[in-house]
Amino acid sequence: MNPVAERPVFEGFEHTWLVPAFYVLAFIAIGVFLYGVIRRIQRYRAGRRQPWYPDWPKRLIRATAEVLTSRKIGRRDLYTGIAHGFVFWSFGFLFLGTTIIFIDNDILRLIAPKLQFWKGDFFLAFSVVMDISMVLFIIGLGMLAVRRAFFAVARLNYARVDNKPVDRSNYKKEDWWFLGQLLLIGVTGLLIEAFRLVADRPWFEAYSPVGSLVAQGFRATGMTPQTAMDWHFITWWVHAFLALGFIAYLPYAKSVHMLASWASLTVRNPKAGIALPPPPSETEPGLPLAPAAENLSWKELLHFDACTKCGRCHDVCPARNSGAPLSPRDLILDLREAISGFHGMKRPGAKVGHLVAESDLSSQEVSAALEPGELIAPDVLWSCTTCRACVETCPVGIEHVPIIVQMRRSLIDQGTMDGNLSATLMNFARKGNSFGQSERNRAKWVKEAGVPVPDARKQEVEYLWFVGDYASYDPRAQKVAQALARVLTHAGVSFGILYEAERNAGNDVRRVGEEGLFETLVEKNIKAIQSAKFKKVLTTDPHTYNTLKNEYPAYGLEVEIEHYTELLDRLARENRLPVKYPQNVKVTYHDPCYLGRYNRVFDPPRNLIAHVGATLVEMPRNRENSFCCGAGGGRIWMGDTLYPTKPAESRIKEAKQLDGVTHFIVACPKDLVMYTDAVKTAGYEGQLEVGDLVFLLEKALGLANEVVEETVT
Template sequence: MGPVAKRPVFEGFEDTWLVTLFYVLAFIAIVVFLYGVVLRIRRYMAGRHQPVYKDWPKRLAQAFWEVLSSRKIGRRDPYTGIAHGFVFWSFGFLFLGTTIIAIDQDILGLISPSLRFWKGNFFLGFSIVMDISAVLFIVGLGMLGLRRAFFNVFRLSYARVDGKAEDRSRYRREDWWFLGQLLLIGLTGLFIEVFRLMMDHPWFEIYSPVGLLLARGFEGLGMSAQQAAEWHLGLWWFHAFLALTFIAYIPYAKSVHMAASWVNLAVRDRKAGIALPAPATETSLGLPLTPSAIDLNWKEMLSVDACTKCGRCHDVCPARNSGAPLSPRDLILDLREALGGRHGMRQAAVSAADGNGAPSEVPCLREMAAGGTSLISPDVLWSCTTCRACVETCPVGIEHVPLIVQMRRTLIDEGAMDDNLSSTLMNFARKGNSFGQSERNRPKWVKDARVPVKDARKEEVEYLWFVGDYASYDPRAQRVAQTLARILTHAGVSFGILYEAERNAGNDVRRTGEEGLYETLVEKNIQAIQSAKFKKILTTDPHSYNTIKNEYPAYGLEVQIEHYTELLNRLAKEKRLVVTEPQRVTATYHDPCYLGRYNGVFDPPRNLIEHVGATLVEMPRNRDNSFCCGAGGGRIWMGDTLYPNKPAESRIHEAKQLHGVTHFVVACPKDLVMYSDAVKTAGYEGQMEVSDLIFLVEKAMGLENYAAEEIMV
């Protein structure tokens, strides 16, 4: 029987007190680590109450999959995905290897030496895995270092976009320290193995192929076994110091994301921004929440800690891209620093009395009235289009949109808003629509539809069509409603509308922060909807689609709802939309935020474009990476002073670069309005046609001159 492959953990330690010293230092590092964890948990526990989730197994499984797959890190950036994959998986294997040694040495070895398993074939396989992992770990970190140093990646710049003067060099130092510390840990660990092989020349050295190769190289340079032993001991202690320091440091700096991101992904709301929570009414102490206070709950504080400063949200934000003062990354970093005591704010910003009359404190952020000095200025918050691109791209599950809306509610309560927005909200309160027109004018578009449109309150229909403000009042969007009415009639679909009983669905009203007005609109709409007899709701407006589908159920209305592209796509498959005049045009399609990124409706519009005979050329940013038109979140009702460049114009410029594209196709009334204007202001009038998809369907079916008398025979 041959020799058993193994090696001592504390090789070269002639004095036993050195082993004792190591365990003392390890104990201190663990205590410092646990103290940091306790501080974090205490902060979270002081936050506003957050309901406890019941589906923990499912949530944990999803979080593990998100982290282990790293799917969002490599998406749209394969270089970073590969580098991060090397680092993440190698770190995991190296950490697992260290844990295995600790179990074998410090637990099983103390119980009974016969239980120890870190030897023989297991040890040989272990050596190969550790050797390869160390190399990939170093390669991955090197790739990330090169990217940060030489690739000039825009999103890694920490320059503020809101005009505030702030020295952010500490962020860059922290990033390099984090990267450098890991790289040193990896390199010293590898070279400890190299010098050990030079000291011992074990018969199983081939099972550390990279270490063996480097060992032969050092020997070729003239290093002796004695010199290797001296280097081994010194490097072992340096490596141990680095590793223990890193462990102790985890809860206090950027490295906290290594734990916080896992937990944040497990507790995140997958409908964050899609279905907004009702406003908080109490602080964490059960005290009334005043209009001037934003009391974060533990989950929101956790998400602030989970931020890795990767800048993906900064990169995709249409406000930031258009020169507005909002950067989702800066917003989160400002909140983090406020909770950490920077910006001249205490971590516990509000004092109150607890049940015993003693002063207690809750971590909270104060937003001062417009014109004052605040942590996050009103202009930053009003710049947001609530497009949700930041939430969609964040690899650690931060929920930016609900945080912004939460702070907007404070601004609404204080009257700190754009004059145009104030007037529009008044129109909603008085007339139920953003145009300030009488509700009697809402169904006037029906007259020019040239087909009968039923009153769903009086006649039973298959589809209750929730038309929306723009398709009811804006002349350009009215054509969408009229065209759809003709197509549905031709296809034999039974539909009706609420006529003057319909109000704005409230999606964007809620996202401006006007919760009370939103609830009023919801109440009136639900009352009108429940007075009708129908099977499903149909809408041409993605904004109405989102709130009726995802938010009205919380108010007692649960109905099936379809966007018109979903219905027409199904009718096309049923051969009820017969194409007689194929549209041989080259078109690109813009995914509306509230239809695509919010609700995952991507294929039906594309299927319809193919159905009518058009050639689809995708824009570089499409589907869930689509770029917002700039209308959402109430931005369409505000002035343009915060936006030096308009997002809609940027989108039109992007489309104009596509070869042969003549039609810019949309499926949202607000998009039709925004992009029709953008084509003119961008200087492309007559060169590109902005068309709602319904117009292509109408032409393809030969229904442009379709009239009611044709179906009344």
């Protein structure tokens, strides 16, 4: 019968003073760790105040689920997802194993020896789990090292898009140090087990399957038990120094994301960018171009610490992909360095390009050392389309869009903006629309619709249709409004509009940073909406849909909002839109940012495409991964000088590569305008037809003069 399986924690320690020496080192490491954590908490407390959240239990559960699943890390990058999963879960089990040994050896052994459990069957199961975890830990780290060294992942070179002469070689060094430190901890841990097995030859060696294989290799080289025990002693201390050093260093380096990520995900706003917060009060200043710590909220400071420099936001940004000077990653790193230096570590006299890093300077002095606009140039901020792709893809919950908008508010206050944008904002102030046209012209499109369009202020209707600027004034988008009016009338839907009382909803006005003008538009629109008699609000423009649905409630408007694709999809399912002429064409569909990524309306447009009989070929980047047309965030009102390549042209070229696709379908008036122009400038006029989804439906219902009957190729 085999004896009880167990082993001493400090096996081979001939000098008793070594054990207390280890505990002294451990307490020092923990003290340095706690000091680093306290420093960061103090810095958060110095930040601008922000209300605490009432739904902490739900937030903690949601954040824990995201951390445990790491779903965003593996999305669209399976290799990295697997590698990170190996590292994350193995590290968790190894940490749990160390905790178990601490509880058994340092607590129960002293106060309740009879309750010690690290022996027998539990010990055998523990050995198997720890052995496999250690190997998977090493494999995962090896995969990440290979990826970094040989895969030539562009985002990992930290190249800037604005060509600032900033030396970021320290980032690469830090990445390799972080990876190498963990890899050495893993390898030395495995070697300790192998050397122990060579020295002891326990009967339960098989319960350390990988360690046993390594031990057999050492035995094959002629290693004696005494030599193995000598190497065990040396390796044990190397492993201890590495592990304790990692604990001490954790709050001061890239590894801080292991603490900050979970906290960042807990406090993140699921509607970040979807519903923007109002500007901070005068007593709590907002975010200028060269901010000090107190200009940032404690949550923003926490987000900066959580950033792992992974570059996912850098990859998906339409501005960066189009050659504009914005990279969401660079923005966050610049702000972090300006506020706290390199990961909060003081480096006397350190400078990072034009940025002054924290040495013995206070955050106020750091801010004063920067000229306005030097840290974050206006062109960087005006490049943003507020598409929210950065927020969507960030695995640690950083909220880029609200930060950019808040800094744009500083630019608006200074009058630093594109001339076209300035003129457009003046149009809003004078006429309530971006075109600067008379309010009386807003409903001129009704004359050519061919159906009655009631005034919802005078006649009770089921749907109050908030048409929006482009569908009201742009000749191309007016055809969308006219076609939709005919389709709704055909389906027997009761609807009406506000005529001259409607103003732009203000979604993009707010996102360029003109908060005062936004509030003026909101006040006038709510007054007009409340003067009408209706049950629900219908929108044509996803931008309007977003702000009415997500931002107007804060100003007292509580109504049910639908995008026209949602309504038409429901009408089709109720058999109120019977198809007379199936559209036998191959189409692709572009998910508008404000309809898809912002509000998760993905299926209704696709259902309608299937309803009319068309064949849908998905774009490579679709649904929440859709690529912005470039119109959002007020970009449609600005010049193209910041964009060497137009995002809309890139999208059209992407669609043109799809086999047999002849129609590019949109569900946003701004998209119709942007992509109609892009087809021409890209040289595909006559090869790819851009059309709103309602055009396809109108033809299928037999309401249009021309019915498309092309053959699917």
